[in-house]
Amino acid sequence: MARTFDLKSPPGEIPDEEQESAVLLRLKSVTLANLQDEFADEIKNNELVSHYKSVLEKDIDLTIDRLTSSEMDEMERQKFETYKKIRFALFDIQRNELAKLRSEKIYDEDEIRKQQANIDLEEMRLKRL
Numbered sequence: 001m002a003r004t005f006d007l008k009s010p011p012g013e014i015p016d017e018e019q020e021s022a023v024l025l026r027l028k029s030v031t032l033a034n035l036q037d038e039f040a041d042e043i044k045n046n047e048l049v050s051h052y053k054s055v056l057e058k059d060i061d062l063t064i065d066r067l068t069s070s071e072m073d074e075m076e077r078q079k080f081e082t083y084k085k086i087r088f089a090l091f092d093i094q095r096n097e098l099a100k101l102r103s104e105k106i107y108d109e110d111e112i113r114k115q116q117a118n119i120d121l122e123e124m125r126l127k128r129l
Contacts, residue, residue: 025063032056091123
C-alpha cells in the first residue's frame with residue numbers, strides 16, 4: 001500500500017531536513033507503487049524482491065513518522081546519538097575484519113569489496129539521520 005505525503009508550503013519555509021525527507025518519501029512511494037503494479041508476480045515468487053518491498057514499506061513508514069512527529073525530546077535525541085555512535089564503532093570493527101580477511105587472501109577480493117560497499121552504504125544512511 002503506497003502512501004503519499006503532501007507538503008504545501010513553499011520550499012523556503014520548509015527546513016532542509018524536512019525537504020530531504022519529503023523528497024525521499026516521494027521517491028520511495030513512487031518506487032513502491034511501481035514495484036507493486038509492475039512486478040506483482042516477482043514480489044510473490046522472488047524473496048529478494050519481496051524483501052525489497054518490505055524494506056521500502058518500512059522506510060516509508062519511518063519517514064512519515066519523522067515528518068509527522070513532534071520534535072524528539074532531549075532524552076530520545078541522546079539515545080539516538082548513542083545508538084549512532086555504537087553503530088559507527090561497529091562499522092569500524094567490520095572494516096578491520098575485512099582488512100584481515102583481505103590480508104589472509106582466502107576469499108575473493110570482489111566479495112570483500114561487496115561487503116565493504118554494504119558497510120559504506122549503511123554508514124551513509126545512518127549519517128543522514
